Amino acid sequence: MTGKYHRPHKWNWFLSKPAYMLFMIRELTAVFIGAYLILLLIMLAKLGGGEAMFSEWLVVLRSPLWMGLHFIALVASLWHSITWFNLTPRAMPFFIGEKRLADPLVATAMGYGPWLVISLVILWGVLR
């Protein structure tokens, strides 16, 4: 009797299937969102340090390196938001009578819609 056989669980399991890879990417993109939040905090601190300090900081931000990082963070957060928006209908189903609302509808109502509205409001605030 040698008993039951336990197959090993590999540490690099996420390489075994594209779907797992996509999951890992979604999780990793959160790092960029976090990093960007820290950046915003720094920005606030600089703003608190007076106008000169803030302008100096803005110049630094215009460097190609910072622009590149911003671009990556933008792509990452878009990726993150879109994948999450697409998942929301499953976490928050809506029913009208016995009919469940179609997923894209809920994703729009819960995710894309508010996102668009808030973005427009901000844009309006900035451009005004």
Place this chain on the structure above:
Amino acid sequence: MGRSSTHQHDVLIIGGGGAGLRAAIAIAQENPDLSVACVSKVYPMRSHTVAAEGGAAAVIKPNDSFENHIYDTVSGSDWLGDQDAIELFVKEAPKELIQLEHWGCPWNREADGSVSVRPFGGMGTERTWFASDKTGFHMLHSLFQTTLKYDNITRYDEHFASKLLVDDGRCCGCAAIELRTGQMRAILGKAIIMCTGGAGRVFPFTTNGAIKNGDGMSMAYREGVALKDMEFIQYHPTGLPGTGILITEASRGEGGILVNKHGYRYLQDYDLGQPLDIHDPEHPRKRTMELGPRDKLSQVFIKEMQKGNTIDSKYGPVVHLDLRHLGEAKINKNLPFVRELAKNYAGIDPVYEPIPVRPVLHYFMGGIDTDLDGATSLRGLYAAGECACVSINGANRLGSNSLTELLVFGARAGASAARFAMDNPDFNVASLEAQAEDESKRIRRDYIETGTTPGTSSGDGGSERIATLRNEMHEAMEGGTGIFRDEKSLTDTCQKIAELRDRFKIVRIDDHTNSFNTDLTAALELGFMLDVAEAIAHSALERKESRGSHQRLDFTNRDDENYLKHSLAFWQDDDAPPRIEYKPVTITKWPPGKRTYGKGSGLTKQENETT
């Protein structure tokens, strides 16, 4: 095959399908002090109740009455059902289905929150409760999950019962192989309930799953309990060719029609009433045409085939079941599983194309002879569900009566077994353990160690393969005990089965190890099936009349004078055929009449008799 261990309980249930689980809950609920054991060769939710699709019948709506359900069932049974049993069944049915509702079964609902019912074959009023078209699945899971609530139910999952343990004329347990280890266990109870289901796998082309091998029927039979009405075997008119997967009668209850190769609704030519237009609000009319009883619809298929009106397919002749006019929305709501099955296993989407179907072996009306409490002639042994024969189904079961039956009689058998256990607490453990030990040795000797039975013609290690014997049995049963039978076909089958039983003694299995030996269980199952097959063939040979699902080409009429009685097949020994006896049918208020399905469509008893 290790040494045996012993486990004692108050009530032991063999079988974890609908009947077994219902019995277990009945006992656990009523008598929390009793310890209940449930032995099952598969995890309970794998039991074949899971495959039932259409629904379960019980009177619940104001337009219906007990009287109507009783009459439909009595006439459906071609007057071979016991009327006291049917009356009791019909009256307890609503309570049982409501109980299941209370346990969480997701029955389809009307707008007012009450349960929905649908029409079903042979039923004059719509009274079939349903959970879309996975009724058995939902019932089984609701029952199984409900058993998880009770601490006094001990499950022996994946334990294969191979023999009943009987001491001094009383059944007190079973010998069961724990599949994981191959160890033999003596599982003892003060009362035993057999709930092992049907035996469809005796036939090659069946809706039944791999586990339906008549195990319990054979085990009881070998202990001297009669198998009753075994010649009555139901062919369901609409199975998928090739696989035998069932397309539920609910598809006709919802309005589906059967057409032959000319697109003609051929049922109208066979005394099954006149078709209504498919868009007529009255369609489908109850107890007519597509909603006729299964025995008739399957027989009519053969007649159409003989006329050359069926359609040729890769898997032989078929007719078409057309659901297209129901539309996608209705199909998705009430028949989603039918759509899934047809798409997956026939490559056909019923929303756009008709489904090819042909009759397929489906259900055993016969089984272990019991009384209204599920008690058998062997003290301490009870039976319920498809393995039992009370009998409410007589010569032909109506669709959707059997899910209800397993609840009603599962619960009753549970209650009576519990009473028996409390009244008869003592038994001889040592003797039972010794029997289990003997059973363990027998299995070692006959299968595991050498694969041969000493003293038989081979003597050199066995030579017959399981699959070969099984295939030959299938051929013999299909050839001889199919939809139409006669003296010659039945005699040939009897002889063939006797030969196979003899050859089975030198069956050889490939697997000589202990753990999870499914080669061994397949061999044991083949042994059970051969017993059942023999009982079927001999019972059929002896019944020289045509009634319900038993149609003899050489005796084409029903003969109430000589055969308004139940057949009883008794086991003799390993080399002799069964002894066939008879016992009377209980007739109370419904004297035998003519079974009409055409003219008197959907009418009550009185109306039917006057038309």
Place this chain on the structure above:
Amino acid sequence: MPDEKTITLEIFRYHPESDAGPRFQSYDVPYNEDWVVLDAINWIKDTVDGTLTYRWSCRMGVCGSCGMMINDEPKLSCAVFLKEYYPNPIKVEPLVNFPVERDLVIDMDGFMEKLQSIKPYIIRDDVNDTSQGEYKQSPAELAHYKQYTMCINCMLCYSACPVVGSEPDFLGPAALALGHRYNKDSRDQGFDQRMEKMMEHEAVWGCTFVGECSVVCPKNVDPAGAIQQAKASAAQEYFKGFIMPRGAGK
């Protein structure tokens, strides 16, 4: 029949009485385009090797017995056709993330315990007698939980879930979806009792929403969705717990 078409199945074999580890055995099976993988395995058992061990029963995708890894994907072997792979060989293994008993048979004791632990049955304070008729439930109320009743306990989702792989105690998709099914049933009043279990660390919060459980689920149960909904309920309960300690409300 020399030119009869065949297809090769590479099958995982392991015997607990004699093998230290698994091996693969290759079988050539006659190719029939109507056959599912299970038919091919049955053919092997019947004609060439009776020792091959696996579970099956209904062969119609409803009993949940026959889950296997087929070319690394968890599938019901009775619902996947040879023609999807022909002429390439098919690799058949037992479901991953479970201990193997023998060949294609896995040990599902843990799964059964998980199911039981979430109390998958109707719990009520006031139980009606059956003579009072059915509990009323509208089609809309039914629709809210019906999807989660469709689980056949095939455990494919456990094989697809990397959390189950790394944390064997994680309750896992099917069990959590079943808990959610009863929580959402208008007839049930057992939410509080059930949530106690479902809010534990190894329960809803173990899920990282990889979502593969729902992709492989043959019955469209969407256990991943159910778990996220259960998380929302758990979070609500958690905050309620701050305002009103558990049990104080009653």
